[in-house]
Amino acid sequence: xxxxxxxxxHHIQPSYExxxxxxxxxxxxxxxxxxxxxxxxxxxxxxGGGETWSGxxxxxxxxxxxxxxxxxxxxxxxxxxxxxxxxMSDEMQDVLDDIADAWDEHASDITPVITSxxxxxxxxxxxxxxxxxxxGDAVDLRTNNLTQSQIDDVSxxxxxxxxxxxxxxxxxxxxxxxYDPA
Numbered sequence: 604x605x606x607x608x609x610x611x612x613h614h615i616q617p618s619y620e621x622x623x624x625x626x627x628x629x630x631x632x633x634x635x636x637x638x639x640x641x642x643x644x645x646x647x648x649x650x651g652g653g654e655t656w657s658g659x660x661x662x663x664x665x666x667x668x669x670x671x672x673x674x675x676x677x678x679x680x681x682x683x684x685x686x687x688x689x690x691m692s693d694e695m696q697d698v699l700d701d702i703a704d705a706w707d708e709h710a711s712d713i714t715p716v717i718t719s720x721x722x723x724x725x726x727x728x729x730x731x732x733x734x735x736x737x738x739g740d741a742v743d744l745r746t747n748n749l750t751q752s753q754i755d756d757v758s759x760x761x762x763x764x765x766x767x768x769x770x771x772x773x774x775x776x777x778x779x780x781x782y783d784p785a
């Protein structure tokens with residue numbers, strides 16, 4: 604009987620058989636890093652959304668496409684109630700790992716929280732007119748639980764790791780990160 608598992612990108616991959624148990628895999632370094640800091644991680648044996656995957660009989664199962672919320676959860680990033688990131692651009696989804704890494708480096712005992720994503724529509728007053736939030740190209744990150752030194756260090760690390768196509772702006776109540784290629 605063939606066995607399978609889910610890799611870090613939620614794709615079906617062959618697995619080693621141990622009795623009748625199918626062992627599901629997630630990236631080991633992510634699991635270690637997240638659990639070392641008490642961060643939420645997808646459950647081993649699930650796809651991160653609570654559904655258990657198994658395989659057998661040689662048939663390959665299709666996986667659901669990972670949503671931005673799934674990716675944020677995998678990275679140990681929380682969302683403030685009411686925050687929408689469903690329409691987050693691919694470029695901003697790539698930033699989630701950098702956010703987790705910056706917090707791991709400078710505020711490892713604090714969970715990063717997205718306080719604003721792509722909620723609202725242009726002109727409704729939720730964000731400034733023309734805001735990158737409306738196109739899924741910006742997020743705001745909670746800072747009221749960080750020291751000024753942590754805010755400075757996290758924003759500096761994000762700015763360095765993301766490069767010139769991204770803006771990282773420290774506001775009075777949050778760190779604003781946006782994809783804005785020159």
